[in-house]
Amino acid sequence: xxxxxxxxxxxxxxxxxxxxxxxxxxxxxxxxxxxxxxxxxxxxxxxxxxxxxxxxxxxxxxxxxxxxxxxxxxxxxxxxxxxxxxxxxxxxxxxxxxxxxxxxxxxxxxxxxxxxxxxxxxxxxxxxxxxxxxxxxxxxxxxxxxxxxxxxxxxxxxxxxxxxxxxxxxxxxxxxxxxxxxxxxxxxxxxxxxxxxxxxxxxxxxxxxxxxxxxxxxxxxxxxxxxxxxxxxxxxxxxxxxxxxxxxxxxxxxxxxxxxxxxxxxxxxxxxxxxxxxxxxxxxxxxxxxxxxxxxxxxxxxxxxxxxxxxxxxxxxxxxxxxxxxxxxxxxxxxxxxxxxxxxxxxxxxxxxxxxxxxxxxxxxxxxxxxxxxxxxxxxxxxxxxxxxxxxxxxxxxxxxxxxxxxxxxxxx
Amino acid sequence: xxxxxxxxxxxxxxxxxxxxxxxxxxxxxxxxxxxxxxxxxxxxxxxxxxxxxxxxxxxxxxxxxxxxxxxxxxxxxxxxxxxxxxxxxxxxxxxxxxxxxxxxxxxxxxxxxxxxxxxxxxxxxxxxxxxxxxxxxxxxxxxxxxxxxxxxxxxxxxxxxxxxxxxxxxxxxxxxxxxxxxxxxxxxxxxxxxxxxxxxxxxxxxxxxxxxxxxxxxxxxxxxxxxxxxxxxxxxxxxxxxxxxxxxx
Ligand code: HEC
Ligand code: HEC
Ligand code: HEC
Numbered sequence: 001x002x003x004x005x006x007x008x009x010x011x012x013x014x015x016x017x018x019x020x021x022x023x024x025x026x027x028x029x030x031x032x033x034x035x036x037x038x039x040x041x042x043x044x045x046x047x048x049x050x051x052x053x054x055x056x057x058x059x060x061x062x063x064x065x066x067x068x069x070x071x072x073x074x075x076x077x078x079x080x081x082x083x084x085x086x087x088x089x090x091x092x093x094x095x096x097x098x099x100x101x102x103x104x105x106x107x108x109x110x111x112x113x114x115x116x117x118x119x120x121x122x123x124x125x126x127x128x129x130x131x132x133x134x135x136x137x138x139x140x141x142x143x144x145x146x147x148x149x150x151x152x153x154x155x156x157x158x159x160x161x162x163x164x165x166x167x168x169x170x171x172x173x174x175x176x177x178x179x180x181x182x183x184x185x186x187x188x189x190x191x192x193x194x195x196x197x198x199x200x201x202x203x204x205x206x207x208x209x210x211x212x213x214x215x216x217x218x219x220x221x222x223x224x225x226x227x228x229x230x231x232x233x234x235x236x237x238x239x240x241x242x243x244x245x246x247x248x249x250x251x252x253x254x255x256x257x258x259x260x261x262x263x264x265x266x267x268x269x270x271x272x273x274x275x276x277x278x279x280x281x282x283x284x285x286x287x288x289x290x291x292x293x294x295x296x297x298x299x300x301x302x303x304x305x306x307x308x309x310x311x312x313x314x315x316x317x318x319x320x321x322x323x324x325x326x327x328x329x330x331x332x333x334x335x336x337x338x339x340x341x342x343x344x345x346x347x348x349x350x351x352x353x354x355x356x357x358x359x360x361x362x363x364x365x366x367x368x369x370x371x372x373x374x375x376x377x378x379x380x381x382x383x384x385x386x387x388x389x390x391x392x393x394x395x396x397x398x399x400x401x402x403x404x405x406x407x408x409x410x411x412x413x
Numbered sequence: 414x415x416x417x418x419x420x421x422x423x424x425x426x427x428x429x430x431x432x433x434x435x436x437x438x439x440x441x442x443x444x445x446x447x448x449x450x451x452x453x454x455x456x457x458x459x460x461x462x463x464x465x466x467x468x469x470x471x472x473x474x475x476x477x478x479x480x481x482x483x484x485x486x487x488x489x490x491x492x493x494x495x496x497x498x499x500x501x502x503x504x505x506x507x508x509x510x511x512x513x514x515x516x517x518x519x520x521x522x523x524x525x526x527x528x529x530x531x532x533x534x535x536x537x538x539x540x541x542x543x544x545x546x547x548x549x550x551x552x553x554x555x556x557x558x559x560x561x562x563x564x565x566x567x568x569x570x571x572x573x574x575x576x577x578x579x580x581x582x583x584x585x586x587x588x589x590x591x592x593x594x595x596x597x598x599x600x601x602x603x604x605x606x607x608x609x610x611x612x613x614x615x616x617x618x619x620x621x622x623x624x625x626x627x628x629x630x631x632x633x634x635x636x637x638x639x640x641x642x643x644x645x646x647x648x649x650x651x652x653x654x655x656x657x658x659x660x661x662x
Binding site for chain 1: 453455456458460578631632633636645650652654655657658659660661662
C-alpha cells in the first residue's frame with residue numbers, strides 16, 4: 001500500500017474513533033463487555049479464530065473439513081484485515097445467517113447454523129467485547145478449498161437444504177435452568193456441531209440431535225440421556241465435573257473434546273455448566289436403546305482379546321475394567337466403549353492420547369500407543385473384548401476398521 | 414499458581430539465555446521452556462523392531478555354523494528346554510553385531526588405548542564386530558590344525574567342550590587373538606541372547622524366562638503383592654506378546 005493511502009486510512013480511523021461508530025454507540029459498559037467475553041467463551045470463538053502460537057482472535061487456524069481446508073479469519077477490530085469495518089447488522093448476519101460483509105456466503109465450518117439461535121443482545125455483546133481487543137493486522141485467505149467446493153455461491157443451495165435460521169424458542173413447560181442449558185447447547189456452545197449425526201452433505205440430522213457424530217477421525221459420542229449409548233448412567237454432578245474439569249469417575253476427555261473443555265466449558269460460570277447438565281440429563285428419548293447381545297467369551301477374537309487385555313491393558317484399566325477414577329477411564333459400562341462407531345477406540349489404542357489438563361485436574365494422564373506392538377487383528381480383538389466384557393455388549397470390531405484408521409492416521413496424524 | 418508459573422518461566426528463560434551466552438562461539442545451545450505440563454505428541458517414541466529369522470546379517474555361513482555349535486555347548490539343550498542354538502542365541506548375536514553394538518557405537522573409542530584394571534572390562538580399540546571376525550577366524554584355524562582339518566561343528570561334543578574350556582582358561586593360545594577375552598565376550602552375548610526379550614531374536618518362545626520364572630514385560634503386580642506363599646500364575650509375556658495373542662481362525 002502506498003504511504004499516502006495508509007495515512008489517509010489512519011486519519012479515517014481516528015475520525016471514526018472520535019465520532020464513534022456503530023459499536024461505540026452500543027454503550028461500552030464494563031458489564032456488557034464482560035458478558036460478551038463470557039459469551040465468546042461459551043461460543044469458543046477463540047479456539048478457531050486463533051492460530052497455534054498466534055495472537056488471540058487474529059485468525060489463521062486451518063480447519064479440516066471433508067471437502068478441504070478452510071482458514072478461520074481475523075476477527076480483531078483491525079479495519080483492513082479484521083472486522084473493524086463491519087456494521088452491527090453485518091456482524092449479526094455473519095454469525096446468524098452465514099452471510100458476511102458484502103453478502104459473502106460463509107461455509108458452515110463457522111458454526112452459524114448453531115449461532116443462529118442466539119439473541120441480538122448476546123451477539124452484539126460479543127461484538128462489544130471483540131471491539132475492545134487490540135487490532136491485529138493479519139490478512140487471512142479463508143477459502144482454500146479445491147474446485148468446485150471453493151465456489152461460495154454453492155452455500156446458497158447448502159443453506160437451503162440444511163440450514164434453518166431462527167432464534168431459540170423457550171419451552172414454557174421447562175424450568176428456566178433447562179431453557180438456559182438448551183440455549184447454550186444449541187446456540188453459542190454449538191455442541192451439536194460435533195455431537196449431532198450429519199447427513200451426507202454435512203448438515204445436522206435434525207431428528208436425532210446430540211446422538212453422536214464423526215469428525216476428524218474421532219467419534220463424538222451420544223450425549224443424550226440414553227443409558228446405554230449416552231450419558232444416562234452419569235449423575236448430573238458427574239456431567240458438571242466432566243465439563244468443568246475434563247474428568248469424572250467414568251472417563252477423561254481427549255481429542256477435540258479436550259480442546260472444547262480447555263477453551264470453553266472449563267471457563268464457563270458454574271450456573272451455565274449446571275444448566276447444560278440439566279438440559280442434557282433431560283434430552284434424547286429417555287430410556288436405553290436396545291442392547292446388543294454380548295459376544296461369548298469362547299469366541300476366538302474374545303479369547304485373543306482377553307489375553308491381550310490381561311497383558312497390555314489391565315495394569316491401568318484393571319482386570320475388572322473399572323479403571324481408577326480421574327486417572328484411567330472406566331471401560332466397564334462406558335457408553336464410549338460400546339458406541340456403534342468404534343473410530344475413537346481404534347484411534348486411542350493405535351496412537352494413544354493425552355487427556356485434557358484443567359486447573360482443577362492438572363495431571364493429564366496419557367494412554368500409550370500400541371500401533372507398534374499390536375496388529376490390526378489384535379487391536380480389533382482387544383476392542384471386541386472390552387466391548388463385550390463386564391456386562392458390556394456391542395458389535396465386534398473388524399480388523400479392516402482398524403486398518404482404515406491406521407492408514408488415515410499415517411496420512412494425517 | 415499463575416505467579417509460580419510466571420516466575421519459573423522467567424527464571425528458566427534467564428538460565429537458557431545464560432547458557433546460550435556461555436556456549437556462544439562453540440556450539441549453539443538450545444533450551445526448551447516447558448510450562449504447565451509435559452508435552453505429549455503421538456508417534457514420538459522409537460520402539461524396538463521385532464527381529465525376524467532369515468539370512469545372516471553379519472556372520473558368514475561358516476562363522477554362523479561355528480557360533481551355533483558353540484552356543485549350544487555353552488547352553489546345551491536338555492529335557493527342560495532348548496539349548497542356545499534353538500533358543501536363537503546365534504541369531505541374537507548376529508543382529509547385534511550387524512547393528513550399533515557391533516560397531517561399538519555406544520563406547521568411547523578414542524586413544525590412548527591401554528589395558529585397564531580387571532574391573533574396567535575391555536579397553537582396546539577392537540569393536541565387537543571386529544573381535545568376532547578375528548576371534549572366529551583364529552578359532553577355526555586352531556581347530557583345523559589341532560583336529561586334522563575338521564571344523565568346530567564337526568567335533569564331538571566332548572571335544573567342543575575341551576576347546577571352549579581351553580579358551581576360557583587360556584590353555585589354548587590363538588594366533589593374534591586373546592582367547593580368554595574372546596570366550597568371555599561370546600559367553601556374555603550368549604547369555605544375553607538366552608535371556609533378552611525375544612524381540613531381539615533370542616530367547617525364542619521365552620524359553621529362558623520360562624526356565625527361571627521371569628514374568629517378562631508385565632508391569633503391574635498389585636494383585637499379587639501380598640500373596641506371599643503362592644506361585645505367580647501368569648505365563649511370561651514378551652514386548653511383542655505371546656502366542657495367545659494370535660486370533661485363531
Ligand atoms: C468451529 C470453528 C469456528 C468457531 C467456533 C467460530 N468461528 Fe467464526 N469463522 C470460522 C471460519 C472457518 C470462518 C470463515 C468461513 C468462510 O470464510 O466461509 C469464520 C468466519 C467468521 C466471521 C466472518 C468474518 C469475515 O471476514 O467474513 C465472523 C465475524 C466470525 N467468524 C465470528 C465468530 C465469532 C464471534 C465466534 C464465536 C461466537 C466464532 N466466529 C466462532 C470458524 C469458526
Ligand atoms: C469439536 C467437537 C466437539 C464439540 C464442539 C463438543 N464436543 Fe463433546 N465430545 C467430542 C468428542 C470427540 C468426544 C469424545 C472424547 C473422548 O473420546 O475422550 C466428546 C465427549 C463428550 C462427552 C463425554 C461422553 C462420554 O460418553 O464419554 C460429553 C458429556 C460431551 N462431549 C459434552 C459436550 C457438550 C455439552 C458440548 C458443548 C458445550 C460439547 N461436548 C462440544 C467432541 C466435541
Ligand atoms: C499406562 C496406562 C494405560 C494402559 C496400559 C492402557 N491404557 Fe487405555 N487409557 C489410559 C488413559 C490415561 C486413558 C485416558 C486418555 C485420554 O482421555 O486421553 C485411556 C483411555 C482409553 C480408552 C478411551 C476410554 C475413554 O473413556 O475415553 C480406551 C477404549 C482404552 N484406553 C483402551 C485401552 C486398551 C484396549 C488398552 C490395552 C491395549 C489400554 N487402554 C492400555 C491409560 C492406559
